[in-house]
Amino acid sequence: MKKKWVILLISSILLATVIGCIVKFLKKDNRPKVVVVLQDLDTQYWNIVKAGAEKGFQEFDIDGKVVAPGFKSEKDVQEYVLKNVLKEQPDALIVSPFQSPAVMSALKKFAQHKIPVLLVDTDIPLEHKTAYIGTNNFELGKKAGELLASGLQPGDEVALIGGSLNGPVSIERIKGATSSLEDAGIKIVAKQVNLPNEALPARKAMTTILQNHPDVKGVFATSDILALSAVKVIKEQGYKMPVIGADGIIKMNELIKDGTLPGTVAQNPYDMGYISVETARKVLEGEQFRKSVDTGVDLITKDNVKQKLDFLKELLE
Template identity: 55%
Template sequence: MKKGKLIFLIIAIFSVIIIGFISKTFTDKKPKVTVVLKDSDTQYWEIVKAGAEKAFKDFGIDGKVIAPAYDSIKEQGKLLEKTYIEKPDVLIVAPIDSSVIPILDKYTQKKKIPVLLVDQDETWKNKTSYIGTDNVDLGKKAGSLLASQLQPGNKVAIIGGDLSISIFRERVNGAKKALKDAGIIIAAEKVGIPDDGRTAKKEMEKILKDHPDIKGVITTHDLIALQVAAVLKEQGLTIPVIGADGIPDMLKLIEDGTISGTVAQNPYDMGYLSVENALKVTKGRNVEKFVDTGVDIIIKENAQQRLDFLNNLIK
């Protein structure tokens, strides 16, 4: 009897050791994926982060999302250098601009680490994939949405960020084409505006002073659209304003009737799909060079549903 108990005990101990070894081996083999975003202080990037973190959980990935405290090329470069030393299996990055390409070249050429771009594409031959918006298409949809609320011959303004940034340049080009095709006149165009509220509001006030007859505004992104809407409200104007990102603060303006509608990217999908495709890469599977996350039209009828979804992500 004692001998039998001893054998059982030995078997039990070996079983625990083997299970522990298997568990550790499984943990060690989890793909390691790092996501480097543009900043950590805006609703848009909070939503991208939420999508990535949900994918980490769903796919069993050892992942993390990092970003500079604010949109800083220098700080993003430091994070990329630090991550390079850590040697993840895959890097996902939303480049602030093309100046980070030499750092990314080190990943792909020296350590053979695949790099996926999210949100912003770059003409860089070594990228594995770009996951994000077709920004020319977004611009066209923004122009068409604005034109649908106007009459041929009406005047509008375009106001936005630095056109050396490809996503802004593509959105403006797409919007101009759609507006021209609809017979809408672009009376004013002011670009190169930083995201600080004071500058955007000042420029919008000047546009209204110089062109009091404009009937609508297109902006390159929501941070500027929100400031434009604030100026219009102060002056008692109810002309349409089209943004681009679909962040909660913009959706609230649609839900409460301040503006009639906008176009929106899908930042949650960007985060989620970029991680999903990173997992495919670790398994040696091919991924598409461009994964289109789409553009949605947001109006009062669907604004609240989307707002509820996004508020649950960043609460």
């Protein structure tokens, strides 16, 4: 009897284990599959977006992954990434798209396959997009211009530096900054708005600006990569002036903490990633969702920079 009892107990344990594995397997298979395609994963900004998306996968029980082109800022490569993702037939696609005919064509095919397409960070005129989650770029530029003007006097000269990679994003930020700077009586004496989002071209542009306009008192750049490059040139040339970026990455915050810069404005890339996944879940479950989600713009100064730095460092460690 004892032997039979032991055998029965072992059998019960094995059966429970098998059932548990089957339930776990079925649960995994039944989870919605969401793929996030970003512009790159070489820069800190996009890795913050990734962290937000992965937190969303975890909290909303989603079978998700984040991918990006293997080469930074390659429009054509993103097209191939999207084609490969389509073969996987995900339940939803979240993408930060380059604006190119090839990428637009690839995204239209998702709509043809009845796969919801949610845009994150970068909005483009895609006819069948499901939602946009990201920054109001005109408002970001406007706030950046207001912050820059707050430390200057009417009649002071400033320069604007913008990237060409994501044309609409940069254009809207420049428009917003121009609006608030002109309202404050600040003179915009130089605009370099067709730069790759890379350090060397930005350094060259800033060097030229200082040569041609030695009385410049401040700079707004449409990304932190451009802003940090401008800061280096300004320091090398013996100047000291405010430089406002847009992304709030760690290096920009450190320059505020040590007093090199008085402040900056910052997008919320972590929120973009998280909310885009949350919105995808709502779409797939038939819940109400907002078709446009403004993830806001933060003002970073000496007063709150430590909190921002602690959050980012914990996030990326």
